[in-house]
Amino acid sequence: MDQIKAYGVLNATQPLGPLQIIRRLIGANDVAINITYCGVCHSDIHQARNEWRNSLYPMVPGHEIVGIVADVGTNVKKFKIGDKVGVGCLVDSCRDCLDCREGLEQFCLKPIFTYNCLEKDNKTLAQGGYSTKIVVDQDFVLRIPDNLPLDQAAPLLCAGITTYSPLHHWNVGPGKRVAIIGLGGLGHMAVKIAHAMKAEVTVLSRTLDKGDDAKRLGSDHVYATNDPKTFEKLSRHFDLIINTVSVKLDWGAYLGLLKRDGCMVLLGVPTDAPELQASPLIMARRSLAGSLIGGIKETQEMLNFCGQHNITSDIELISIDKINEAYERIIKADVKYRFVIDIASLK
Ligand SMILES: [Zn+2]
Numbered sequence: 585m586d587q588i589k590a591y592g593v594l595n596a597t598q599p600l601g602p603l604q605i606i607r608r609l610i611g612a613n614d615v616a617i618n619i620t621y622c623g624v625c626h627s628d629i630h631q632a633r634n635e636w637r638n639s640l641y642p643m644v645p646g647h648e649i650v651g652i653v654a655d656v657g658t659n660v661k662k663f664k665i666g667d668k669v670g671v672g673c674l675v676d677s678c679r680d681c682l683d684c685r686e687g688l689e690q691f692c693l694k695p696i697f698t699y700n701c702l703e704k705d706n707k708t709l710a711q712g713g714y715s716t717k718i719v720v721d722q723d724f725v726l727r728i729p730d731n732l733p734l735d736q737a738a739p740l741l742c743a744g745i746t747t748y749s750p751l752h753h754w755n756v757g758p759g760k761r762v763a764i765i766g767l768g769g770l771g772h773m774a775v776k777i778a779h780a781m782k783a784e785v786t787v788l789s790r791t792l793d794k795g796d797d798a799k800r801l802g803s804d805h806v807y808a809t810n811d812p813k814t815f816e817k818l819s820r821h822f823d824l825i826i827n828t829v830s831v832k833l834d835w836g837a838y839l840g841l842l843k844r845d846g847c848m849v850l851l852g853v854p855t856d857a858p859e860l861q862a863s864p865l866i867m868a869r870r871s872l873a874g875s876l877i878g879g880i881k882e883t884q885e886m887l888n889f890c891g892q893h894n895i896t897s898d899i900e901l902i903s904i905d906k907i908n909e910a911y912e913r914i915i916k917a918d919v920k921y922r923f924v925i926d927i928a929s930l931k
């Protein structure tokens with residue numbers, strides 16, 4: 585066992601603070617990673633504060649992990665000491681169900697999440713990336729392209745794959761019109777990736793406040809959704825809508841912006857379920873879908889795509905002692921566009 589420094593919570597009500605945690609010794613198929621940076625995802629806050637009512641404590645959050653390989657087990661052929669690697673939301677799965685066999689481990693019924701989950705031994709609590717080191721099975725370790733700066737690449741491991749996967753699955757490419765609802769951590773990645781896929785990209789934001797930024801990130805158009813004319817003007821306009829926000833919206837009104845056979849994909853989970861009439865779906869054979877991160881194979885494809893197109897996240901790099909402040913700012917949507925922790929500040 586290896587005792588290491590981390591930052592986390594002992595219960596739902598206290599702020600994050602320093603913790604000591606144990607990492608398993610490296611097994612034959614394991615890769616030990618010295619963590620250099622970890623992104624801060626909104627779901628870290630939900631889980632640290634037990635807002636999904638399933639939290640296990642003590643908890644070290646963090647599933648946008650990047651670092652350098654420190655050691656490899658005897659069976660590890662894919663990685664060597666010194667490689668730039670990442671770990672996202674999953675550190676293992678059952679490997680046997682249909683979803684696992686098809687490379688869609690995120691839909692496995694027994695996934696092992698990076699934190700707030702039991703490890704494969706069914707007793708050790710998995711702990712995330714707000715820590716100096718992690719040990720992960722080689723099959724769940726991702727390679728970070730050499731040209732991407734590690735700090736800016738960290739958010740690709742959750743925000744990047746969460747947006748790439750639906751864009752890829754619904755065949756976004758040249759000639760396709762894609763709308764992105766919300767320009768936050770997920771939305772800004774969706775804009776960059778959809779633009780690199782050569783789609784015509786529109787940001788739908790409550791106001792035009794983030795208009796210049798949306799254009800800089802690669803959006804062709806920006807519309808304010810607090811202006812009712814937007815919904816008239818863009819009626820039956822889009823092939824795909826990626827809804828990145830977790831607040832209650834009038835889904836029916838947004839479905840009206842889709843062409844025949846268009847699809848709106850939900851990435852966020854509103855606590856208040858919106859009401860939905862069947863008519864906007866029926867009248868143009870539209871669909872409403874959801875999407876959850878991505879499998880390991882697709883996550884590597886996303887990283888390679890981002891390497892080829894030089895795509896990373898816009899980040900604010902923070903030291904670990906600023907994490908509680910960062911949580912408050914994320915809740916107020918006051919970050920452009922992702923906080924990343926410099927893990928050197930924890931050592
Ligand atoms: Zn996340």
Ligand SMILES: [Zn+2]
Binds near residue numbers: 678680682689692693
């Ligand atoms: Zn499975």
